[in-house]
Amino acid sequence: xTETTTExxxxxxxxxxxxxxxxxxxLGASIGLSLREHGLEVILxxxxxxxxxxxxxxxxxxxAADGDDPQLVVVAVPPDVTAAVVARxxxxxxxxxxxxxxxxxxxxxxxxRALGADVSRYIGSxxxxxxxxxxxxxxxxxxxxxxPWVIATHDGISTEDIATVSALALDLGANxxxxxxxxxxxxxxxxxxxxxxxxxxxxxxxxxxxxAALSLAGGGVRDVTRVAASDPALWVQIIGANAxxxxxxxxxxxxxxxxxIRALADPAxxxxxxxxxxxxxxxxxxxxxxxxxxxTTKRFSKVVVLIDDRPGQFAALLTFIGELGIxxxxxxxxxxPGAPIGxxxxxxxxxAEERLVAALEAASxxxxxxxx
Amino acid sequence: xTETTTExxxxxxxxxxxxxxxxxxxLGASIGLSLREHGLEVILxxxxxxxxxxxxxxxxxxxAADGDDPQLVVVAVPPDVTAAVVARxxxxxxxxxxxxxxxxxxxxxxxxRALGADVSRYIGSxxxxxxxxxxxxxxxxxxxxxxPWVIATHDGISTEDIATVSALALDLGANxxxxxxxxxxxxxxxxxxxxxxxxxxxxxxxxxxxxAALSLAGGGVRDVTRVAASDPALWVQIIGANAxxxxxxxxxxxxxxxxxIRALADPAxxxxxxxxxxxxxxxxxxxxxxxxxxxTTKRFSKVVVLIDDRPGQFAALLTFIGELGIxxxxxxxxxxPGAPIGxxxxxxxxxAEERLVAALEAASxxxxxxxx
Numbered sequence: 001x002t003e004t005t006t007e008x009x010x011x012x013x014x015x016x017x018x019x020x021x022x023x024x025x026x027l028g029a030s031i032g033l034s035l036r037e038h039g040l041e042v043i044l045x046x047x048x049x050x051x052x053x054x055x056x057x058x059x060x061x062x063x064a065a066d067g068d069d070p071q072l073v074v075v076a077v078p079p080d081v082t083a084a085v086v087a088r089x090x091x092x093x094x095x096x097x098x099x100x101x102x103x104x105x106x107x108x109x110x111x112x113r114a115l116g117a118d119v120s121r122y123i124g125s126x127x128x129x130x131x132x133x134x135x136x137x138x139x140x141x142x143x144x145x146x147x148p149w150v151i152a153t154h155d156g157i158s159t160e161d162i163a164t165v166s167a168l169a170l171d172l173g174a175n176x177x178x179x180x181x182x183x184x185x186x187x188x189x190x191x192x193x194x195x196x197x198x199x200x201x202x203x204x205x206x207x208x209x210x211x212a213a214l215s216l217a218g219g220g221v222r223d224v225t226r227v228a229a230s231d232p233a234l235w236v237q238i239i240g241a242n243a244x245x246x247x248x249x250x251x252x253x254x255x256x257x258x259x260x261i262r263a264l265a266d267p268a269x270x271x272x273x274x275x276x277x278x279x280x281x282x283x284x285x286x287x288x289x290x291x292x293x294x295x296t297t298k299r300f301s302k303v304v305v306l307i308d309d310r311p312g313q314f315a316a317l318l319t320f321i322g323e324l325g326i327x328x329x330x331x332x333x334x335x336x337p338g339a340p341i342g343x344x345x346x347x348x349x350x351x352a353e354e355r356l357v358a359a360l361e362a363a364s365x366x367x368x369x370x371x372x
Numbered sequence: 373x374t375e376t377t378t379e380x381x382x383x384x385x386x387x388x389x390x391x392x393x394x395x396x397x398x399l400g401a402s403i404g405l406s407l408r409e410h411g412l413e414v415i416l417x418x419x420x421x422x423x424x425x426x427x428x429x430x431x432x433x434x435x436a437a438d439g440d441d442p443q444l445v446v447v448a449v450p451p452d453v454t455a456a457v458v459a460r461x462x463x464x465x466x467x468x469x470x471x472x473x474x475x476x477x478x479x480x481x482x483x484x485r486a487l488g489a490d491v492s493r494y495i496g497s498x499x500x501x502x503x504x505x506x507x508x509x510x511x512x513x514x515x516x517x518x519x520p521w522v523i524a525t526h527d528g529i530s531t532e533d534i535a536t537v538s539a540l541a542l543d544l545g546a547n548x549x550x551x552x553x554x555x556x557x558x559x560x561x562x563x564x565x566x567x568x569x570x571x572x573x574x575x576x577x578x579x580x581x582x583x584a585a586l587s588l589a590g591g592g593v594r595d596v597t598r599v600a601a602s603d604p605a606l607w608v609q610i611i612g613a614n615a616x617x618x619x620x621x622x623x624x625x626x627x628x629x630x631x632x633i634r635a636l637a638d639p640a641x642x643x644x645x646x647x648x649x650x651x652x653x654x655x656x657x658x659x660x661x662x663x664x665x666x667x668t669t670k671r672f673s674k675v676v677v678l679i680d681d682r683p684g685q686f687a688a689l690l691t692f693i694g695e696l697g698i699x700x701x702x703x704x705x706x707x708x709p710g711a712p713i714g715x716x717x718x719x720x721x722x723x724a725e726e727r728l729v730a731a732l733e734a735a736s737x738x739x740x741x742x743x744x
Contacts, residue, residue, distance in 0.1 A: 128590055142678055142740040146715070148588050179584060187585030190578065195593040197632060198574045200655030201625050202567055207658040208624065212551060213559030216520050217662050218500055221567040223595040228659040232652035239648050243636040249577055250633050254626065256573050261622050264615040276611050280604035283572030286579040287600040290589050306514055314703075315687065315694035322687035328714075331686075332704060342700075343518070368514040 015167045017041045020070035020093070022085055024048075024055035027101050027127065028076030029139035032060030034172050037141050043068050055136040069093075072164060074125075075100040079237040083111035090117050097161045099125045099168070103188065104241040105152040105181035123165045124152035124181060126188070127174055142173070149174035152181040189245035196227055196235060197250065203228025256282075300329045301353035305344045306366040317344060317365065324359055326352045343368070387539045389413045392442035392465070394457055396420075396427035399473050399499065400448035401511035404432030406544050409513050415440050419449075427508040441465070444536060446497075447472040451609040455483035462489050469533045471497045471540070475560065476613040477524040477553035495537045496524035496553060498560070499546055514545070521546035524553040561617035568599055568607060569622065575600025628654075672701045673725035677716045678738040689716060689737065696731050698724045715740070 018041035021028045032042045032055065042061030046052040056063055073089045073096050075082060082102040089098050090112075098121060102108055105124045112119050128148045149169035153162060162178070169176045179187065203225040206214070239246060256279060263275040307313045321328065330347035348356055360367055390413035393400045404414040404427065414433030418424040428435055445461045445468050447454060454474040461470050462484075470493055474480055477496045484491050500520045521541035525534060534550070541548045551559065575597040578586070611618060628651060635647040679685045693700065702719035720728055732739055 128588055140740050142738060145678065145740065150588070177584075177587060183582070183584060187582060187588050190581035190585045191589045191593045194577060195574055195596040197651070198570055199592075199596050200652055201628055201632070202570045203655035203657075203659035204628055204651065205566060205621055205625055205658060206562065206661050207654060208621075209562035209658075209661070210555065210559060212549070212555060213562045214661055214663055215549060216500055216522065216559050217563045218519075220571075220599045221563045222662060223598045224567040224571050225655075225659040225662070226595045227592045228655035230652070230656075232649050232656065235652050236645050236649045239636070240639040240645060243639040247633060247636040249580075250629065250636070252580065253573050253577055254629055254633065256576060257622065257626055257629070260569060260573070261619060261626065264611070264619040264622070267612040267615040273608050273612060277604050277608045279569070279576065280572055280602070280607050282579060283575035283597075283600035284602075284604065285575075286577060286581075287575035287597045289578050289581070289586055290594060290597070291586055306517060312694035314700055315690035315692075318687035318690045320687075322684035328686055366514060368512050368517065 015040060015164065015171055016071055018043050018068065018070045019168070020045065020064065020068060020073045020089075020096070021061060021076060022046070022073065022089060023076035024051045024060065024136050025076060026135060026138050027129070027143070028074070029055045029058060029060040029136035030129075030141065030143035031074055031076065031101075031168075031172065033058070033139055034141040034144070035168075036061060038171050040171075043070060051136060055139070058136055058139060060136065060139060070096045072096060072168060073098040074168070078234075079104060079108075079241050083108040083115065086122060087112055087115045087117040090119075090121055094118075096121070097164050098122050099165050101125050101127055102241075103192075103238045105150070105184045106244075107185075107241045109152070109154060109181050119154070120156045120158075121161065123154075123157055123161055125165060125169070126150040126152065126184060127169070127172075128192075129174075144169070145173035147174050148177050150184050151176055151178045152184050153178055154181060185242050186245045189242055189249050193239060193242055193246045194249040194253070196230060197239065197246070198253065199225055199228045200230075200235075300347035301350045303346045303348065303353060303356055303360070304368045305346065305360060306368050307342045307344055314342065314344065320360075320363060320365070321346065321356065324356065326356055387412060387536065387543055388443055390415050390440065390442045391540070392417065392436065392440060392445045392461075392468070393433060393448060394418070394445065394461060395448035396423045396432065396508050397448060398507060398510050399501070399515070400446070401427045401430060401432040401508035402501075402513065402515035403446055403448065403473075403540075403544065405430070405511055406513040406516070407540075408433060410543050412543075415442060423508060427511070430508055430511060432508065432511060442468045444468060444540060445470045446540070450606075451476060451480075451613050455480040455487065458494060459484055459487045459489040462491075462493055466490075468493065469536050470494050471537050473497050473499055474613075475564075475610045477522070477556045479557075479613045481524070481526060481553050491526070492528045492530075493533065495526075495529055495533060497537060497541065498522040498524065498556060499541070499544070500564075501546075516541070517545035519546050520549050522556050523548055523550045524556050525550055526553060557614050558617045561614055561621050565611060565614055565618045566621040566625070568602060569611065569618070570625065571597055571600045572602075672719035673722045675718045675720065675725060675728055675732070676740045677718065677732060678740050679714045679716055686714065686716065692732075692735060692737070693718065693728065696728065698728050 019035055020043040021032050022045045024044050024046040032044055035042050043064050044052055044055050044061040045064040052063060070093055073093055075085050077085050079102045082100050086098050086100055103126055112122060127144050129143050151165055166176050259275050260279055263272040307317055326348055332345040391407055392415040393404050394417045396416050396418040404416055407414050415436050416424055416427050416433040417436040424435060442465055445465055447457050449457050451474045454472050458470050458472055475498060484494060499516050501515050523537055538548050631647050632651055635644040679689055698720055700718060704717040
C-alpha cells in the first residue's frame with residue numbers, strides 16, 4: 001500500500017478535456033458542474049434521456065454526440081453496473097482514460113479483467129463525498145471540496161494516466177489518497193461499511209423499544225444510529241460488492257459481542273467484570289486512533305453554553321467568541337427536549353479554554369457542564 | 373408503566389429542605405449548587421474528607437453535623453454501593469425521604485428489600501445528565517436543565533413523597549418522567565446501555581484497522597464510535613447492574629448480525645440481497661422512531677455552507693441567518709481535513725429552507741450539498 005496526499009495546486013498536470021461523464025446523478029452532475037466552472041468541456045450521457053436533459057439544463061455539460069473524442073471518461077453509475085459500463089467505454093473510446101466513482105474497487109477491476117477489457121487505461125476512483133440526497137437536482141460544484149478522493153492503482157497503468165485522474169480530483173477540490181484496490185476495500189470496510197451495518201443493527205433494535213424508552217433518548221443513541229437512516233437500495237449494492245472485506249470485521253465484532261453476552265449472563269461470576277472492562281478499554285483504544293478534525297490526533301476543549309432558543313441569540317454568542325479572536329474547532333447546537341433553551345457545545349484549542357470561559361462568564365453567558 | 377411529564381413550575385409542591393446530599397462528585401455537587409441557588413439549606417457528606425472539603429469550597433453546601441434533620445436525602449454515589457448507602461441513610465434519618473441518582477433502578481430496590489430497609493420512604497431517581505467530566509470541580513448548577521429525570525415509582529410509596537422528589541427534579545430544571553424501576557431499566561438498556569456497548573465494540577474493531585483506513589474516516593464512523601470513548605470503570609458497574617435487560621437487546625442484535633454475516637458469506641446467493649435490504653430497512657424504521665430534537669418526530673431541512681476557517685467568519689454567517697429571523701434547529705461545524713475551510717451544516721424548519729438558501733446565495737455565501 002502506498003499512500004500520498006497531494007494538496008490542490010501542487011500538481012503541474014492539468015486536465016485539458018473534453019471529459020465525458022456517464023451517469024447524470026448526484027456525483028456525475030456535480031463533477032460536470034465543477035469541471036465546467038474550470039472552463040473544461042463536459043460531455044454528459046445517461047441511460048435515462050430525462051435525467052440527461054435535466055443535468056444539461058442544470059449546466060453540468062452538453063449531451064453526448066457522434067464524433068466525441070474525450071481525454072477522460074468518468075463512469076458514475078450504480079456499483080452493480082459499473083464494470084459493464086467501464087468495459088463499454090474503454091471499447092468505445094480507445095484513446096481515453098476511464099475512471100469510475102464506485103464505493104468498492106477490487107470487484108470492478110476483477111470483472112473488467114474477466115471481460116477481457118483493456119485495464120491499462122482504467123484507473124478506479126472513490127470520492128468520499130456526501131450522498132444524503134441524490135439525483136442531478138442535488139448536484140453541487142463544491143461536493144468534493146476538502147474530501148478524500150481515493151485513486152485505486154494497479155499494475156500496468158502509467159504514472160501519466162494516474163496524474164490525469166489525480167488532476168480530475170484536484171480540480172474538484174478533493175485531497176488525493178492513492179491505494180491499491182484491495183487496500184481501499186479493506187479500509188472502507190473498517191471506516192464506512194461495518195460502521196454503517198452496526199448502526200443499522202442498533203437502529204433495528206429500536207423497533208422493539210417501548211415508546212417510553214424513546215422519550216429518554218439522548219445524544220449517545222442518536223449518534224450511534226444516525227447513519228441507520230441511509231438508503232437501503234444503495235447499501236445493498238455496496239455491502240454485496242465488498243462482502244469479502246466487511247465479513248471479517250463483522251465476525252470479529254461478533255466474537256467480542258459473544259464474550260460480552262456471556263459475561264452478562266452472570267455478571268457476578270469471576271472474570272465477568274474483567275471481560276466488560278477489557279471490552280470498554282479496547283473501545284477507548286480503537287476510537288482513540290481516529291484522527292482529529294484537522295487530520296491530526298489533536299484534542300479540543302469543550303465548553304457548553306446555554307442560550308435562549310430564539311433568533312439572534314446564537315449569532316450573538318458566536319459574534320462574541322469571534323471578537324475574542326478565538327477560533328471554533330467544532331460546534332454543536334442542541335435543543336433540550338421540553339425546554340425553551342438551546343445548548344451550544346463549543347470546541348476550542350485547549351490553550352484557549354480558560355480565556356474563553358472567563359470572558360463568557362464576565363459577559364454573563366450561562367455556562368453548563370459538558371454533557372455525555 | 374405510567375409516564376407523565378411535568379413542566380417546571382406546574383407543581384405547587386416545593387422543597388423546603390434541608391436536603392442532605394451523600395457523595396460530592398459531579399452529580400452530588402451539581403445538585404448542591406443548584407439547590408443553594410434556590411435558597412435551600414444543603415448538607416454535604418462524602419466518604420472522602422478531601423472531596424467533601426472541595427465541594428464545600430465550591431459552594432455546594434455545608435458539611436454534615438450531628439443533629440442534622442433533612443427533609444430529603446439524595447444518594448449520589450457509584451452504582452455498586454448505592455443500595456448499601458441508601459439503607460444506611462434510611463436508618464440514620466427516619467424522618468426523611470431518600471432518593472438516589474444511579475443509572476439502574478431495579479437492582480438497588482431489590483437489594484434494599486433484601487436488606488430489610490424501609491423502602492416506603494425510598495424513591496429512586498435517574499437524572500439523564502452529562503458525565504463527560506467528573507468530580508465536584510466539573511459541577512454546574514445547570515447540569516440538569518432541560519434533561520429528563522426519571523422517578524422510579526413502586527408499591528407502598530405515597531404520592532406526597534413522589535411529589536417531594538419531583539419537586540427536587542423540577543427545582544433543578546429537569547423534566548420529570550415517572551416509570552416503574554423495571555420499565556426504566558428496560559428503557560435505558562435500549563437507548564443508553566446497548567448503544568454504548570455497540571459503539572464500544574465498533575470502536576474496538578478500529579484497533580485492527582490499517583493506518584491508511586483511518587485517514588478515510590468521515591462523519592459516519594465518528595458518530596457511531598463517539599461514546600466508545602466513555603469511562604470503562606463507570607460502565608462496568610452500569611452494565612453489570614443492568615445485565616438482565618441489556619443482554620436480550622444484545623442477543624437480538626446478534627441474531628440479526630448472524631443473518632447479515634451469513635448473507636455476506638455468499639452475497640450472490642438467492643435471498644442474500646433480500647436479507648441485507650431487510651436489515652437496512654429495519655434500521656430505517658427503528659431510527660425513525662426516535663423523537664426529534666424538540667421531543668417530536670419533526671424533521672428539519674439541512675443546508676451546508678462553506679466558510680473560511682478563521683475567527684469571525686462563522687459568527688458573520690450566524691448573524692446573517694439571525695437577521696433573517698430564521699431559527700436554527702440544529703447546527704454542526706466541521707473542518708475539512710487538509711482544507712482551509714469550515715463546513716457548517718445548518719438545520720432549519722422545512723418551510724424556511726427555500727428562503728434561507730435564496731438569501732445566502734444572494735449574499736454570496738457558498739452553499740454545498742448535504743454530506744453523509
